Each structure stands twice: as C-alpha cells, then as structure tokens.
Amino acid sequence: MFCLLYNHQKGPWDEYLILIVSMxxxxxxxxxxxxxxxxxxxxxxWIAVGLGMFFAFYHVYIKVDKxxxxxxxxxxxxxxxxxxxxxxGRNINGAVNWIVIGGFSFQPSELCKILFVFFLAAYFKxxxxxxxxxxxxxxxxxILLNRALLMLVVYCNIGLLVLQRELGTALLLYSTFxxxxxxxxxxxxxxxxxxxxxxxGVILGYFKFYHLRVRVDAWINPWADITDKGYQxxxxxxxxxxxxxxxxxxxxxxxDMVPAVxxxxxxSAICEEMxxxxxxxxxxxxxxxxxxxxxxxxxxxxxxxxxxxxxxxxMIGLQTFIIIGGVIKLIPLTGITLPFVSYGGSSxxxxxxxxxxxxxxSNPRFDRVGGxxxx
Amino acid sequence: MFEIILLLVKVxxxxxxxxxxxxxxxxxxxxxxxMSVSKxxxxxxxxxLKLINQREMLSFKVEENxxxxxxxxxxxxxxxxxxxxxxxxxxxxxxxxxxxxxxxIKDMGSKNGTFVNGxxxxxxxxxxxxxxxxxxxxxxxxxxxxxxx
Numbered sequence: 001m002f003c004l005l006y007n008h009q010k011g012p013w014d015e016y017l018i019l020i021v022s023m024x025x026x027x028x029x030x031x032x033x034x035x036x037x038x039x040x041x042x043x044x045x046w047i048a049v050g051l052g053m054f055f056a057f058y059h060v061y062i063k064v065d066k067x068x069x070x071x072x073x074x075x076x077x078x079x080x081x082x083x084x085x086x087x088x089g090r091n092i093n094g095a096v097n098w099i100v101i102g103g104f105s106f107q108p109s110e111l112c113k114i115l116f117v118f119f120l121a122a123y124f125k126x127x128x129x130x131x132x133x134x135x136x137x138x139x140x141x142x143i144l145l146n147r148a149l150l151m152l153v154v155y156c157n158i159g160l161l162v163l164q165r166e167l168g169t170a171l172l173l174y175s176t177f178x179x180x181x182x183x184x185x186x187x188x189x190x191x192x193x194x195x196x197x198x199x200x201g202v203i204l205g206y207f208k209f210y211h212l213r214v215r216v217d218a219w220i221n222p223w224a225d226i227t228d229k230g231y232q233x234x235x236x237x238x239x240x241x242x243x244x245x246x247x248x249x250x251x252x253x254x255x256d257m258v259p260a261v262x263x264x265x266x267x268s269a270i271c272e273e274m275x276x277x278x279x280x281x282x283x284x285x286x287x288x289x290x291x292x293x294x295x296x297x298x299x300x301x302x303x304x305x306x307x308x309x310x311x312x313x314x315m316i317g318l319q320t321f322i323i324i325g326g327v328i329k330l331i332p333l334t335g336i337t338l339p340f341v342s343y344g345g346s347s348x349x350x351x352x353x354x355x356x357x358x359x360x361x362s363n364p365r366f367d368r369v370g371g372x373x374x375x
Numbered sequence: 376m377f378e379i380i381l382l383l384v385k386v387x388x389x390x391x392x393x394x395x396x397x398x399x400x401x402x403x404x405x406x407x408x409x410m411s412v413s414k415x416x417x418x419x420x421x422x423x424l425k426l427i428n429q430r431e432m433l434s435f436k437v438e439e440n441x442x443x444x445x446x447x448x449x450x451x452x453x454x455x456x457x458x459x460x461x462x463x464x465x466x467x468x469x470x471x472x473x474x475x476x477x478x479x480i481k482d483m484g485s486k487n488g489t490f491v492n493g494x495x496x497x498x499x500x501x502x503x504x505x506x507x508x509x510x511x512x513x514x515x516x517x518x519x520x521x522x523x524x
Contacts (some may be wrong), residue, residue: 016399016406023395246385274388281392289396365431 007057014362018290028341050352057356070303071122074115081108082160107346117311124184125304168336179314219332226246247275260344264335267327290317296362309361312354407454427516435460437469463513
C-alpha cells in the first residue's frame, strides 16, 4: 500500500528495500490498529512523518558531501542527547529515557543509534587515524591512543544507556560495534579484547543491577513466578501457542492479555492472530531486508559508506533478532522495538532515517572510491 | 458457516503475504542472475562489450562491461541474459552468438533497431563483429572488444 508513495521510475538504486519495508509496515499497522484504534491512527501519522524524513535524509545525504569529517560532531551530539535525557528524562515503562516536551514524548537514545553508526564509520574510514593525528608523530603510540579513545567513546555510550536502564539498545550497540570491528579492524586482538568484555560485564551487571537479574531469572524459568516476574513472557508464549498454524484470525484472539503488546511484544500478537505462518513471514521479511543490505554493502567502493551501510544493516537485523528472540524466550528479554512493525514514533522515524541513508548508499551514482582501498 | 469463512480468509491472507515474499525473492533472484553475466573479472581473456555512454546519464541500470563467454540475448525482458531496462529496447532485442572464433550479432526483430557502426541491421540479419565495432541498442552504445589484442 505504501508503494504508491514511492517513485515508480526505476532508478539505479535498490528497489527491494522499500518493498520489504512497506510489507512490514502494513502488517504492523494492521496489528496495531486492531489492538488499539487510536494508536493505529497515531502510527499512521508517524509513518507519514517517517516517510517525510526518509525523503528528507535521502536528499540531505546527497547534498552534504563530507559526512566522514564530522566525527567530533557525532560524539558531542550523542553526549548532548544523553545529558538532556539524564536531566529531563521521565520514567516511562521502567526506563528513564523519555523526554516529554509539550505532551509530545520521544526517546533520544533512538537517535543516538544512528549517530553511533556514523561515528564508527568515520573512525573506520581510515582505521586508527581519527584522533590526534597532528600532535603525535610516533605511529604505534598514535594507534594505541586511537584505539583506547575509540573504546572509551563506545563504552561511554553503552554505559550511559545501561544507566538509563535501556539494556536492549545497549546490547544492540555493543553487538553492532563487535560486528563492525570484526569486519573492518585489521587487528584480531582488538576484536578479541572487546568481545571478552561481555563476560565480566554480564556478571557484574547480574549482581549489581536488580532489573537485569529479574530479566535473567524470568528467562531461565518464567513459570516459577508466573504472576509477577514471568507474567509478560509467559503471556507472550501463551499467545504464540494459541495461534497455531493460521492463527485465530484478526480480531478473534486475545493478544491484549500480553503487557506492552503494541510495542515490544507485537510479534506475539502477530503470531496469535496471523498464526506461526504470519510470524515466520515477518522473520523472513527481516532476513530478506538484511540480505539486501549486505548485498548493497558488498558492492560499495567508498569505505566510509561501507562501514555506514554495514552498521545500519547489522543494527536493524540484530534489533529484530534481539526482540523476537526475547519474545519467544530464546534469549533474555530486553525491551526494544521491532523495526518498522512496532508502535513508536522515535523508533519508526529513526528506522526510516536509516533506510533513507541505506537507499542513497545503494545508488552507485553517488559512489566513489575513498578511504583505504582494502577491506 | 462462520468458522469456514474465517478459515478461508485466514488461509487467503497468509497466502497473500507469502505470494508477496515469493515475488520479492523472484526479483532478487533475477537481479543476481543478471549480475552473474556481467560481474566476471575475466575481461581480457574473453571478448566483452564495453559501455561507451556515461553511466550517470542513463536512468536505468547498466553495467560497465559485459563479458561474452557464451551466446547471450539482450533485451528489456527479465528472461534475457543481459537485461537493460531502457524503454527504447525491445523485449528480446538482439542475440549475440559466440562460437570458437567468430562472434556474430543478430537482430531479433526489435522495434528501434540494432546498429553496428551506424548501419541498421534488418530483422534476422546476422553480422559478424570485429574488434572496435560500435553497437547501438536503444540509448545504449557499446564498444565491442575481442580478445585478439
């Protein structure tokens, strides 16, 4: 249905991304409207805003040429957004990550995801040569300092997200960072050191933070405390199970029993009312999206765009994996949205911005050789 | 009665979603298939077609080089080996026959004609190509490069 808004003239850019996304949007909008009519109408408005942002960023990205020069801007913007959240943040649904301005609430951490990917791309355009290039002549020292600063920025980002109790996004940024590091860093040691951080991080988090412990306990055995801690996940499992192969039919099930069903748990609602075939279709669409994205990235010449594209694709792909895995009790549940399907303005707009950037990158007309040739 | 209708609607709905996914996968498959003809690195060992137009001036997808390992068809239709979505190119426009030593081009009855060095081929006419020949199909101009260099 949203294809109508798209330019029909076939250009040299990728035509499949928007097709896949429009199907995901249709399924999501249908489910949200069935769950709550006013939310459905709001979601429709957000989709319109998101499409506007999609086209806006498509053109802004082309107009501004030197995106790789703004590494410091990305860091400071990120820091400013976190600072604003820490001061003005409101606690909605257990996470202190909302800013409410005149009855209009939004989640700055969603924007930080995009800024984070841009920062990574600026760093890996010319690996280990971003900071202090003029002041330090010794190459080994410079590389070491650069890596230390990169890790500092990345772990500050993740740490601030954990402070806001936004574990899902923190996990998402961490895994995106690892993937980008694995693909683009020349040094395998750097990757191993960074991936080793997860073990003490998780152990420390488990014993230090109560809300993390609750999540893990509810994952290991939700049936032990079915009325309180395990309520959400068990209701989700009941909903998925009651769907069967073809579902109960839209409007015939009771997905409203699951808490937060229109945002994080929308996958359970889809599974209940459209059946496991509907759910598998959503997973399949997300896989196709990721596949298309990786295919675009493989064909690129400019290294900055390569990292940027890979970061965006991994982010959207992993986001889908983390939330669907959480909902079906494959991995511990962390609350993030299912991109393009869940209700949520900030999430939808951010996903559309990411899509817009991916769409420009996919156009070979704007691709030129830049950065280091290998990799 | 209601249950039967519900079941039917549900099945049809699931079918529609999967048909859509099937369509997308089919499009992607065709895209990859057209890539396997063009993206071989063997230029220099095999004769190939080199694009003369500036790619930026064309509003459709076309590769810089097309390697001619075996006989290929050129046209707008997705079934062709070399698919070029130029509106001035016919469904099946031309056929390039690759044999041991000779490479010949045949017009498959196209609307706007196939031109070799500026002369239009008649329908079904077969012309053998030599190094440096200009081939014009629709808006697209190719330079034919044979291996004998």
